[in-house]
Amino acid sequence: MGTKRRPITTDERRARLAVRHRLAGTARAADVSEVAESLVALHATDPASVFLAVGARLRGDEGPVRALEQALYEDRTLTRMHGMRHTIFVFPTDLTPAVHASTTRDVATRERAMLIRDLRKGSAYDEEWLAETERLLTTELTARGEATGAELGAAVPRLRVQYVYGVGTRQEGNQPLSSRLLRVLGMEGRIARGRPQGTWTSSRFRWTLTPERPDPSDADAHAELVRRWLATCGPATEADLKWWTGWKVTDVRKALAALGAEEVELTEGTGYVLPDDTAPVPEPEPWAALLPSLDPTAMGWQQRDWYIDPVYRPALYDRSGNIGPTVWWNGRVVGVWAQRPDGEIAHRLLADVGAEAGAAIAAEAERLAGWIGDVRVTPRFRSPLEREVAAAEI
Incomplete structure (x- = not known):
C-alpha cells in the first residue's frame, strides 16, 4: 500500500496564502524586496499593478513608490522582463537567470527566427544587416546609459527602417523595425526596460543594457523556479504549475521530481508542496x-474556486480572462474596488461579510487613497464590475 497523503483543507490553504503572500497584518513586509521575494513574480503588463500589489503588502502608510523606483532603476535588485506565458513581470534580480533559462530563452529564439524570416520576406535586409544594426x-x-526607443531611432537610422510584416496574410502591412527588435533583445536579456518616461503608472520605458548573468542548465533553472513558486503558492496541483509556468507537463513533472516534492490531498485532487x-x-x-488587477495572489493558480466563488467570475474578469481589482477578506475575494475620477477609492461587496470585515476593508481603502494621493489609476484590464464601481455616482 502506498503512503497516505496528508489532506490540506481550503481553510489551511487560505491561512498559508495570508502569511506567505504578506497579506495578513502581522505578515506584512518591511520593504519592497521582501514583498518581491515572497511573491516570486509581480505582473507588470500594467505598470501600476506592480506598485499597487507591493503597496497592499507593506507595513505603514507611506506607500511603495520611492522604494520600488530605487529597487528597479537604481539598485537594480528588481528587474522587469518577459517571463512566463509571454508576459512582462518584475522579478527579484537573482531569480532572472532561472526565469530566462527555463522560460524566456526558447521563446526569444523563436522570436528572433521569426523576425529574420519576416525581414527576408518583406525587405531587402538579412541577418548580417540585422547584426550590424544591433551592434x-x-x-x-553604452554611450548614453539609457534611452527611449525614439532617441535610439534618431541616433541609429536603421531602426526606423520599414519592412512588410505578414507577407501574403491578412495582417500584411508596413512595420518599423525598432519596436520589434527592442522586444527581441529584451527577451534575450541583452537590454531591459528602465525608468519610465512619466510617473509610475506609465508604460513608456527607457531602455538600458543589462549586465552579464549566470546561465544555469535547463534542469537547474526549472527546479529553481518551481522551488520558489511552491514555497509561496504550495500546495498546488500539476495543472496549476503547468498554467503558471507555461511549460510542457513533462518539464513540470521533472522539476517536481528533482525537488522531491511531496504529494498532498486537496479538494481538487493531488497537490504538491x-x-x-x-x-x-x-x-x-x-x-x-x-x-x-492581475495581482500575483489572484493570478497565482489556475484552479481558483477555493478563493473565488465561481458565480462571481463574470463580474471579476475581462473577456480575455484577466482579473480586475479585487477586495479580499480572510482569503476570499468578496468584492471589487475602483478609483473614481475625483480620486475616491470606492468598493462594492458581493456578499454580506459583516461589520468587522466592512470596517477593515474601509480602512484599507483609506490607506490606499492616502499613498496614491493625486495620481489617477485606471487598470489596463478592466472587469465589468470595476467599470460600474468607477462610474457610479458618489
Whole structure:
C-alpha cells in the first residue's frame, strides 16, 4: 500500500496564502524586496499593478513608490522582463537567470527566427544587416546609459527602417523595425526596460543594457523556479504549475521530481508542496486587502474556486480572462474596488461579510487613497464590475 497523503483543507490553504503572500497584518513586509521575494513574480503588463500589489503588502502608510523606483532603476535588485506565458513581470534580480533559462530563452529564439524570416520576406535586409544594426544600437546605449526607443531611432537610422510584416496574410502591412527588435533583445536579456518616461503608472520605458548573468542548465533553472513558486503558492496541483509556468507537463513533472516534492490531498485532487512543508499552518488574525488587477495572489493558480466563488467570475474578469481589482477578506475575494475620477477609492461587496470585515476593508481603502494621493489609476484590464464601481455616482 502506498503512503497516505496528508489532506490540506481550503481553510489551511487560505491561512498559508495570508502569511506567505504578506497579506495578513502581522505578515506584512518591511520593504519592497521582501514583498518581491515572497511573491516570486509581480505582473507588470500594467505598470501600476506592480506598485499597487507591493503597496497592499507593506507595513505603514507611506506607500511603495520611492522604494520600488530605487529597487528597479537604481539598485537594480528588481528587474522587469518577459517571463512566463509571454508576459512582462518584475522579478527579484537573482531569480532572472532561472526565469530566462527555463522560460524566456526558447521563446526569444523563436522570436528572433521569426523576425529574420519576416525581414527576408518583406525587405531587402538579412541577418548580417540585422547584426550590424544591433551592434550600432548597443554602442549607442553604452554611450548614453539609457534611452527611449525614439532617441535610439534618431541616433541609429536603421531602426526606423520599414519592412512588410505578414507577407501574403491578412495582417500584411508596413512595420518599423525598432519596436520589434527592442522586444527581441529584451527577451534575450541583452537590454531591459528602465525608468519610465512619466510617473509610475506609465508604460513608456527607457531602455538600458543589462549586465552579464549566470546561465544555469535547463534542469537547474526549472527546479529553481518551481522551488520558489511552491514555497509561496504550495500546495498546488500539476495543472496549476503547468498554467503558471507555461511549460510542457513533462518539464513540470521533472522539476517536481528533482525537488522531491511531496504529494498532498486537496479538494481538487493531488497537490504538491516542498519536502517537509506539510505541517499545519496556524490561522492568522482576520485581514482585509485591496489587490490590483492581475495581482500575483489572484493570478497565482489556475484552479481558483477555493478563493473565488465561481458565480462571481463574470463580474471579476475581462473577456480575455484577466482579473480586475479585487477586495479580499480572510482569503476570499468578496468584492471589487475602483478609483473614481475625483480620486475616491470606492468598493462594492458581493456578499454580506459583516461589520468587522466592512470596517477593515474601509480602512484599507483609506490607506490606499492616502499613498496614491493625486495620481489617477485606471487598470489596463478592466472587469465589468470595476467599470460600474468607477462610474457610479458618489
